[in-house]
Amino acid sequence: MTDTMSPPTTGGNLNVRPPHPPTSNVVDGDRVADLVSQLLVELGENPDREGLAGTPGRVANWWRSFLSPDPATAPICFGENSVAGQLVVVGGMSVWSLCEHHMLPMNLDVVAGYTPLGEVVGLSKFGRIAQRHAGRLQVQERFTRHVADEIVAVVGSPDVAVVVRGTHLCMSMRGVRMEAARTTTLEASGRFETDQLLSQQFLTLATTAWRNS
Numbered sequence: 001m002t003d004t005m006s007p008p009t010t011g012g013n014l015n016v017r018p019p020h021p022p023t024s025n026v027v028d029g030d031r032v033a034d035l036v037s038q039l040l041v042e043l044g045e046n047p048d049r050e051g052l053a054g055t056p057g058r059v060a061n062w063w064r065s066f067l068s069p070d071p072a073t074a075p076i077c078f079g080e081n082s083v084a085g086q087l088v089v090v091g092g093m094s095v096w097s098l099c100e101h102h103m104l105p106m107n108l109d110v111v112a113g114y115t116p117l118g119e120v121v122g123l124s125k126f127g128r129i130a131q132r133h134a135g136r137l138q139v140q141e142r143f144t145r146h147v148a149d150e151i152v153a154v155v156g157s158p159d160v161a162v163v164v165r166g167t168h169l170c171m172s173m174r175g176v177r178m179e180a181a182r183t184t185t186l187e188a189s190g191r192f193e194t195d196q197l198l199s200q201q202f203l204t205l206a207t208t209a210w211r212n213s
Contacts, residue, residue, distance in 0.1 A: 027060070027063055027064040027067055027068070029057075029060040029061065029063075029064055030060070032056075032059070032060035032063055032064075033056035033057045033059070033060040034056070036055070036056035036059045036060065037056045040052060040055070040056070066098070066135055067135060067136060068135070075121050075122060075125045075154045076121070076122035076125070077119045077120065077121055077122070078119055078120050078122070079118065079119045080116060080118070080119055080120045081118050083116050083120065084115075084116055084117060084118055085115050085116070086115065086116060087113060087115060087198060087201055087202065087205075088113065088114055088115070088116060088120065089111060089112070089113045089202060089205045089206065090111070090112045090113070090123055090126045090127075091110075091111040091112075091205070091206060091209060092209070093109070093110040093111070093112075093126065093127050093130045094107060094108070094109050094110070095107075095108050095110065095130050095131050095134040096108070096134060097134035097135070097136070097138040097143060098136075098137050098138065099137075099138070099139065099168060099169075099170045100137035100138060100139060101139070101170065102170040102174065103137070104168070104169040104170040104173070104174070105169050106138075106140065106166050106167065106168040106169065106170070107166065107167045108130070108134060108140060108143060108164050108165070108166045109164065109165045109166070109210065110126075110130045110147065110162065110163075110164050111162070111163050111164075111205075111206035112126050112130075112147070112148075112151055112160070112161070112162045113160070113161045113162075113192070113202040113205075113206070114151060114155050114157065114159055114160045114161075115157065115159040115190075115191060115198075116155070117155070117156060117157050117159075121154055121155055125154060126151065129147055129150050129151060129154070130147055133146045133147050133150070140164060140166045140168075140183055140185050141185050143164065144162055144163075144164045144185040144186070144187045145187050147162050147164075147187075148160055148161070148162040148187035148188075148189065152189065157190065158189045158190030158191075159189070159190035159191045159192060160188075160189055160190060160192065161186070161187065161188040161189075161192040161199070161202050162186070162187045162188075163184065163185070163186045163187075163202075163203065163206045163207070164184070164185050164186075165182055165183070165184050165210055166182065166183045166184075166185070167181075167182060168181070168183060171183075186203075
């Protein structure tokens with residue numbers, strides 16, 4: 001298995017990097033379907049034959065759906081003064097995105113950690129953040145940073161870490177064709193940069209499930 005780890009960013013100031021909301025994409029379904037039909041012709045296929053009939057429209061519908069993730073909603077927070085400083089780790093978030101270099105799928109397993117400051121964030125919010133940033137042409141490194149930046153804004157604290165393990169079809173089905181290759185990226189700020197014990201606890205919890213999968 002091949003792992004690459006990007007270094008944590010420095011800082012901890014909430015104003016260093018604002019969150020990066022996904023851009024709104026308006027997909028012309030008819031135009032995309034026409035382009036898919038042309039592609040099939042150039043590949044030596046007949047887009048009107050049995051089996052391919054309707055494929056251009058289905059592909060266009062998928063692109064429209066993929067590039068139109070659910071809009072951001074206000075996070076639901078719950079007052080919990082008794083858990084201030086506790087490590088909260090949210091894992092099991094698996095999302096699909098598209099590598100912008102080859103337009104091939106990549107599966108991203110996301111784990112996020114933070115330390116509450118008087119309140120906790122509704123858990124589904126983390127999954128929605130990951131899904132929204134995955135719904136575009138992406139690279140894993142940028143995805144990891146953007147997810148972390150938005151979580152910082154949501155929790156109101158720089159004490160956030162996000163680790164992502166990606167399986168890239170652009171590496172497993174083309175190029176070197178190594179099916180077992182994985183890429184790991186880490187974005188950390190606040191106490192996750194300065195507190196070695198906290199950082200190690202997070203990484204241990206985040207990677208244990210991956211080692212057993």
